[in-house]
Amino acid sequence: MNLMGFGMGYGMWVWVTFTMSYVLGWVLGREQFGVVQSKVYLTYFRFNRLIWIFFIFLEFCWVFF
Numbered sequence: 917m918n919l920m921g922f923g924m925g926y927g928m929w930v931w932v933t934f935t936m937s938y939v940l941g942w943v944l945g946r947e948q949f950g951v952v953q954s955k956v957y958l959t960y961f962r963f964n965r966l967i968w969i970f971f972i973f974l975e976f977c978w979v980f981f
Contacts, residue, residue, distance in 0.1 A: 940952055
C-alpha cells in the first residue's frame with residue numbers, strides 16, 4: 917500500500933514538474949502559462965493531499981483492525 921501511494925505521488929510529481937511544465941512553457945505564452953500552471957498546481961496539491969490521507973487511513977485500518 918505504501919509503495920503504491922509513493923509511486924502515485926512520485927509519478928504525479930514527475931509529470932507536473934518536468935513533462936507538463938516544459939511542454940506548456942514551450943507552447944503557451946507567459947500569461948497563459950501562468951494561468952494554466954496556477955490551476956494545475958492547485959489541483960496537483962489537492963490530489964496529492966487526498967492520496968496521502970487515503971493511504972494513511974488505509975494504514976490505520978490495517979494496523980488496528
